[in-house]
Amino acid sequence: MPTILLLICSNIFMTAAWYWHLKGGMSKPILLVIFISWSIALVEYCFAVPANRIGYANGWTGAQLKIAQEAITLIVFGGFMVTVLGEPLHWRHLAAFGCIMAAVGFLFAGK
Template sequence: MQIPVIVQTVGLLVLSNVFMTIAWYGHLKNMSHRAWWYAALVSWGIALFEYMLQVPANRIGHTQYSLAQLKIMQEAITLSVFVPFAMLYMGQPFKLDYVWAALCLVGAVYFIFRS
């Protein structure tokens, strides 16, 4: 049984976003007492896994989706990963602005995929 391209693409993009969000922001909680270059090296190590998922996601996705569709899909997934990370891991409060941003991205997804 072949896994549909959309499932492969979205699945890999979600996983890659988890790694990238941790790489970009996780050090703010865990390594604030360390030198910036140490946090950068650790983040690059984490980001390597992100690229190992992101590159195949885009290559698989590009067999059926345009570059613009892949980018908008990526941005929508980024917000859906970032908000729970910010709230649950980083302890940030929920803001109504998250909802408005999500609605803007829903609009972007609609317009980029409508034809």
């Protein structure tokens, strides 16, 4: 459970680092945007690195850690896309999420 919670925190910060500037920030100088994004990403790494170390130490494979992170990323980004960017959720987003969740199922099956 700590692995999942840390990955969720990590993804919230990384989504913010990568996409915060798209909503109303296009007038900011790119070097400023990069500096701010790197600052946010530093916090993300403080969650991601322990998440992966804890997960790996508890028997998760590298592939399981990565696919779990991807599934969490889609959930976090979906919420960000709708609430911050104001973009609609489409059936294709749900279908893509379903494919990722199937991949999660394949990698964790029999574990």
